[in-house]
Amino acid sequence: MSDTLQKSSDIDLDKRPENGRATAIKSRLTSWDSIILVLTVLVLIVASFSVENFGTSRNFTFMVLDLLPIILIALPMTMIIVTGEIDLSVASTLGLTSSMMGWLWNQGLSIETIIPLCVVIGAICGVVNGFLITGLGLPSLAVTIGTLALYRGLAFVVLGDGAVADFPWNYTGWVTGTIGGGAVPNVLILIVVLALIFGIVQHATPFGRSLYAIGANAQAAHFSGIRVARTKFWLYVVSGAVAGLVGVLWTLRYSSARADNGSGLELAVVAAVLLGGVSIFGGKGSLPGVLAGVVLLTALQNALRLEDVSGQALNIVTGSLLVLSVLLPNITTAVRGNYHRRRLRQAASR
Amino acid sequence: MARLEVHDVSKSFGAVAAVQGVSFPLYPGEAHALVGENGAGKSTIVKMLAGVHRPDTGTLRVDGADVDFAGPADAKAAGIAVIYQEPTLFPDLSVAENIAMGNQPLTKLRQIDRKEMHANAERLFRRLGVPLDPTRPARGLSIADQQLVEIAKALSSEARVLIMDEPTAALSAVEVERLFAVVRSLRDEGAAIMFISHRFEEITALCERVTIMRDGKHVATEMVADLSVDDMIRRMVGRDLSALFPKQDVEPGAVVLEVEGLSREGVFKDISFSVRAGEIVALAGLVGAGRSEVMQAVFGVDPYDSGVVKVHGRRLKKGEPRAAMAAGMALVPEDRRQQGLVMDLSIERNVTLPRARKLARLGLLFGGSERAAAETWTRKLQTKLGRLSDAVGTLSGGNQQKVVLAKWLATGPKLLIVDEPTRGIDVGTKAEVHRLMSSLAADGLAVVMVSSELPEVLGMADRIVVLREGRVAAQLTRAEATEESVMYAAMGQEVAA
Amino acid sequence: GGTTKDSNTNSGSGTQASAAADPNAAVKEGLKIAFLPKQLNNPYSDVETGGGKVAVDELKGEYKLVGPNDASASSQVSYINTLIQQQQDVIVVAANDPNAVCPSLNQARAAKIKVITFDSDASKDCRDAFINQATTEGIGQSLAKMALEQAGSDGGEIAVLSATPNATNQNSWIEVMKTELKKPEYAKLKLVKVAYGNDDDQKSFQEAQGLLQSYPNLKVIVAPTTVGIAAGARYISSSSYKGKVAVTGLGLPNQMREYVKDGTVTKFALWNPADIGYLAAFAGAAMASGQITGAEGEKFKAGKLGEYTIGKDGEIVLGPPTEFTKDNIDQFNF
């Protein structure tokens, strides 16, 4: 409710409806995701100039590698959160696929078979989530807390305490390498391609439209002929598949298949998505905002680490950023609303 | 002295000036009507009196003293009870708790006295003649039942001022009469009543005075007895209107919809009827008779246990709204807030939601095509709005209803199901909607109309299917249908021969 | 077709052309030596890196301590990358995963940074030397010996309360211990279970509980991890099993003092962790100065600890562990 009120006071006083386009642009510029976008660019610029070694191409590669898992998992996660659900099991799915990858490798399968197989395994994890949530109608937060434990547990069942490390160099090297040894990391292509696909699907297709409708009012979406359950189901499958893919990339990047790979990553992803302006209640948010959120977090952490800021302080920075990113726009709207009311009263008393 | 006074009050939302310099008093012992077109600012006045909105300028006075409500709690403390246009219940709590919230009876240990609370609720329901179980949760109540609980809630607080924003919109004649009896007795005990409705017969039946608003401005406050209905409408709309638009006679075409033996356990049983092209078939019945449920099952948003739905002779897959839509069906649901609209999305997105797939080119959607489609239909329905990109939740109730109509008419249906299509719509637009339905029928559209408003049913329908307690009680042709015959069938008495 | 485990020939390790060592080279001053423990704010590794700081000060170098809050390989990699960017001279690292840190460590070595591992080794082709707290055999044997002492001459059931199921160190010690138990002198000891407390205090505590419920005749809990032994001892000391079940293993004297004094624990062992960090810093400095390259047989001086010789595979063994009892525990403060 407060959101509706907020939005209405976003509208500028002097603009008449026919100036719609101008106001629309203006309200876009002050929207949360654009603020994050601007902030991200700002941080990148300031850090390049003031932090030693930040702007180097090698550091760029490191940064891209650091944000790779978060950004990829955030793509489907954004959609899921937009529909008002959540998937906390992604990091465990990642761990399970990593384990499976190690186990299959030890069984003598070829890596070219293993990689697609792992994506399928991730997708199967998603199928289980999707079935429990849409088939049985259980709350997603509860279900994915359960599968968070389940998938991680299965990862340990598969690989136990071992680690598998002897993956082929041309694959592990590709993940950490750059295009032609230059400044552009190989995995950046993957990120760009996937981000484009997800961005277009979310923002410019009927399917994407339906996600917002589902998140804001699932019943009305159902009455509009949108297959709510089916849509959510597939989102979980995609989320699982992407987590599986990230499991593969993670394993190759660290040349180490382990059951505990990526543990705790789910909170980082959720934090990044929220930072990017997606409403946890569903129905609101944009992918560019989320991408900016991930980059902002990673860049800031990277810069602060180079400046020898301790890990603990990084925690505080991350946390504050998360709160402030939502708090500040709210405060500005409130202040603007007050100003608006004062002006009206003055106008009336004149 | 006026119990409550609105003095030169204004309120705007961004660019929309919803209320501009309105003043009128509300005296104890009087029932005061507030009328105006959709979006005239009635609900905004109510919300200011309730402490939800703060007036931008102007003052509210209680017993002659200026007040400044910081929130609904203050208004409540001042003895103002409000029934909002949209029900505001707590779905997880029991009906009795909903009614008692905030002033539950307490035991000596300051614990809630549940027994007493339930007894109170039962007492209220008896007074209103409502057969509701106070211990059941509010979730799943029909719109009408919700409205009744709202009424009970307002009555329970023994307020000095009772404000009712379209409390009867979802009710049928029987409940309305019972409500009026209770309200009259309150008025006679000295409460001040403010009543908002788009039905003029209700206003003349209940109210002594009326305040008319147009475009956020005060037009007049007069004795109801001094004004004819036509006078009221003229001042409200600014021109003459015929309140109801009778349906043109059309030669019915081929059968479009056939429903055979449709049953759903505990909800409806063995429902059969058919609709032809060019025909308007009305589903009548008392509130809770199961009319909405039947049509939702037909459209596929609800499941059913047995029976067949055929469109153009082809059997429809059950539980699949998309299949129904593909067959040319459209359903304008009764609850626009929960079922009809996505309040947070813009008007244009809402209008194009069921058609997004058709508007897409190469699977991609471009803003322009959506906007154009939305523009056409909102204009046809004379929707009062700021920008198409505004959230639909910012529109007035009636204009929201128009957006729902636009959304479904834009799909170009062959079979249109409308559930309470004119609920909360003002007279002018109502005539417009009726004319539209009639002309669409003339072009060969088959229409099923669920309505609790008998005049509407009688005026518009070629045939009337009367439901009672989930079964078909009677099928009446236009010639057979009179107010009495429909009511008798709905209530389970034999039609007087 | 495709690349399988068998067809795979890994040639990616960054083997450095080892320059010849110059045993007489002077130790450089102002070396930048960075410590990267498994995890920050772990009391054990704090003592280790504390020793490192003392050594770096003696060497007149620049000491730096960085590390993640969680003991995961991935966050360690981020820190290694940062250290590369900052062009440190030596990275002293306790690997959370022997392989996961490898690519980064090799990048560091390619950038002319010397990599010394301590506490927990990385794969041997991605570091220059490893400071081993004690030989694996030594620790395993000592664990078995203490278990027998505690169980008494009649022997009985013993159980192990370890760290995580994939902790490299613990697993190799437990392996040695198992081999040892097969010997005739240990015939009366029966190892009934290896439980894992994940180096989490609460989990270890619960695991200790579970052990006693499942094995009522248990005589000894052997915990080869400081977290496990403390949690196990705490549970026993506050339960009805006190005095009936003995706890032993590897622990920090400060954490264990309470339980040694109240009789729950009579004996446990550990090397001096501060010496590990101290030795690592000296080894790193010697290497960065060109005194040694990491080849077997090379010698270098490590301040107060005296002279050390590099063993096979670049291993440098600190020395035998110390055993702590009621009589000597007050002499130690770490």
Place this chain on the structure above:
Amino acid sequence: MTTLSLHAPAKNLLKTRELGIVLALALLIAYTAIDNPRFLSGQSIRDNLLNTAILAVMATGQAVVVITRNIDLSVGSVLGISAFTVATMMSANPGLPMIVALLAGLAVGAVAGLVNGVLVRFGKVPALVVTLGTLYIYRGITYSWAGGSQVNADELPRHFLTFANDNLLGIPWLVLIALIVVGTGSLMMRNYRVGRELYAMGSSPAAAELAGIKVARNLLGAFVLSGALAGLAGVLYAARFGTVDAAAGNGMELNVVAAVVVGGVAVFGGSGSVWGAALGALLLTVIGSALAVLDINQFWQQAIVGALIILAICADRLVAVRIARSLRKRDAHV
């Protein structure tokens, strides 16, 4: 349509949301006890209750917050900061009585909760965002303050440590406190106006504002309560485990949320009960210890915990569906 409701207690019991979880718990205990009767021994029951106590205290606060359609993810970090504060305080002033420790913990937690509440209500930031943020912030503060230092059992006063094990009439203090917290919480939520208002706020936030409920006051109250109880849990944690470092309670928020959710509190607010949440805490704890007792392979344990959580949610759902169906039957006209 019947207007009268049936008040037969047996019928009501069959309809409570918590039935599913009670059944799950009973099955689990029966199965484990058949396998190993010691699971029902006094010591074992005591251990289970002691372990549940801390989680149940936190689950009570969490349940109240979740019922208002919010969430408090910062509880693990609040536990940490409170445990460390109190442990430091007690080791510096061993003379302080236990009640001071309890009050200090409550106060620290209440302040943390107040910050959450103010940000949620007045900053209009969704609770999940706020508390995810303060989860990092409070933990960061504890880390920055504590560094690697640790308060060990031997630094804490005796009466503080024995508090966890002392009894009143045979019931350990810890369990007694948990019982009081859960009992009071349940009573408040069920029978007092403020409790019903909290349900109303969660059921429909917009309607709650319109109904004139003091939403701000109640919301702050809920967050302060959750914070204070997490703070209290911190004291209990310090007393029970004796060793406190900056990582105390790390990751606990997921357990607490799991307990609440498993206990049948709807994540979208408005329904569920405090005692259900406490049952959820008990179930999770018993699962943990039953797996240890059943001697299930370590590697399978976590997977089984996950599967059991899902089963419990399914059971809860089944009961909810049955209630809904009986409701529809009652309303049926056909």
